[in-house]
Amino acid sequence: MKVSELYIYPIKSLRGIALSRSEIARLGFPFDRRFMLYKVHREDTGVRYEKMQVSEFTGMCLFYTDIEYPDEKDPSGKLFVTHHEPNNGPRETIEVPLIPETRRLDVLDVDLHHSPTQAYNMGVHYNKWFSKWFGFEVIFVFLGTNRRRALFPGLTDGQSNKSWMSSITSTILPFGWGKDEEEKLSFADCAPFLVVSKTSLRNVSARLPDGEEMDITKFRPNIILEGAEEEWEEDFWGEMSIGDANLKLLHNCGRCSSINVDYNTGKPGTGESGTMLKKLMKDRRVDPGAKWSPIFGRYAYLYPDNDGQVIEVGDEAIVTKRNAERTRFDWPGLST
Template sequence: MNHLYTYPIKSLRSVPLTTALLTPHGFPYDRRSMLIKIHPANGNPVPRSKSHLIGNLENMTITYYPELALFLQSIDEEKGVFTVTYCPPDGEKKSLEIPLEPEVSKLQAIDVRLHNSPAKGYKMEERVNAWFSSCFGYEVMLAYLGPNTRPVLGNLSPNAVQNKSAGSKSWLSSVASRLPNLTGAKVQEEDGVTFADLAAYLVVTEESLQDVSSRFSDGTKMDVTKFRPNIVLSGSKKAYEEDYWGCITITSNSKATEIVLTQNCARCVSINIDYNTGKAATGEAGNALKKLMKDRRVDKGKKWSPIFGRYGFLKAASEGDGRTMTIAVGDRVEVSKVNGEHTTFGKSLDWQGTVTLLIIE
């Protein structure tokens, strides 16, 4: 286990962790908040993404709002806050402290929806919304999930009950809503997700990251956080070996738990962003997506998108809860199930994983 990351506000910069609590809904604080642009109510909104527009409210993601990369995040659990620091390339930095767990009884309840997956949320207090609005130069609000989660569409989770939500214009939700149970795992509680796109966890490897860097002729090193992972592993025999992983077992302090890897993560132009400027990168780094298009379109269900990383969920325990455990950088990870073929986004795979002896750290 090389790196662990969480993202308190969706699409802002990552927070590196040395330890993290595994829960069915992801790491604590991971993407429990999301910025929303408020378009004028009496006009015709001109959103950057129509699929993210609900009424006059537009979900802000780094794919369409690359300037989100200019916001750093850090967590102080002792104080119960996280700090957001705005770092414009040609201006002064400024910071804001936000409670990790705001008192929702004092906040306005709102309905939120991401990729056609709805949830109840809360509009953060005015001082927070005004601060972000001053950074962007237009009105925004910060939506907080509180104790709520969004339903996982279409049984992307191996533990979920079949979701019957209607489709949507979003490619993520239109495909995810058709996903069957991929593992045959025992059905227990339905796993919810936060404002992460589709799953509780995203797993990538250093070996695959090195392959991306090797494609840049100018010596550029790819920043792994552009792929927005939660867990970064090393020790694979070759790049993209994780394409076939069906399950990993993490052992920490003599305790073990499993993360079932159900689907591939299809990539978009967000990996081309320069995090220092909040704009599309120039040079080789600005062509990262194009370079992966050459040979990484390996998922027949997303044939126009290159694949990097695997979506995962905690496997349901056979007895009791047993689905929370603290893990740490340096923990041992075993690839405990391997698929005989690539998974296809939107289709099931006969879940006959085989045990492998591969051990990665």
């Protein structure tokens, strides 16, 4: 197989950025899911923060992102966020430092999928901009050097993990990493990478009326592969090499109503495309650990000592280990 497309999503659940190549690191592609939005609930008992994901806040798909990578002239880099009104309506862009200075930012506790961490409140200027578009109070947060624990059992056991120590330099991942042997995550859901197959996407698109195709970016992939011989064969992929990088594909990815969202309107989809989750539930509920969710794609972690390798579109991808049976999703609090 070959790499067809690569994506990062600097702000969780907003539109992603297509890449032609990227360094690869234990935490994921540099700058992937380092920012996130939370809805603010002010209650009698205090302030509560609700994580924002496109499945619940469908207008998030109307925000596009782009970046300028850090360099000697601009060591902070730039993140551009543009809100597109539907039907070719007005557009408005805000510029954010890709690597913000955090010393004067307020720190708050956040939780994502039962894996808590701390994040930095980016401040009134950015919060007001996002709140204006959503129509309620929003805070825009930056992960900084904080990390979430990966909660899949077995990720930190024994001798194999000793070689998973990060040797990445600041030029590859300017956020710093630390010397912790536990597998850690950014604001990515359950793994640093999501790998999907275009062969299986054809099966998904075939469920739509003639002339319609499923938008693969609705599945939020990092690595898209083409050339798989069979539909859904990725369910059994255990390990893979892409260029000089090696990945462990440990779990399936269960899908939610985010794949029903109409990316043109920012609202729940209508017609056949708005029922894609139900269509896939007919035959893709194949993981007993996520028995209510149809499966599309595999969560992946970087193999030992592969920090700093570069992968790019066109690279050969080889499955180096196949599992005899499907894996069982077992993230505490999420698995069934």
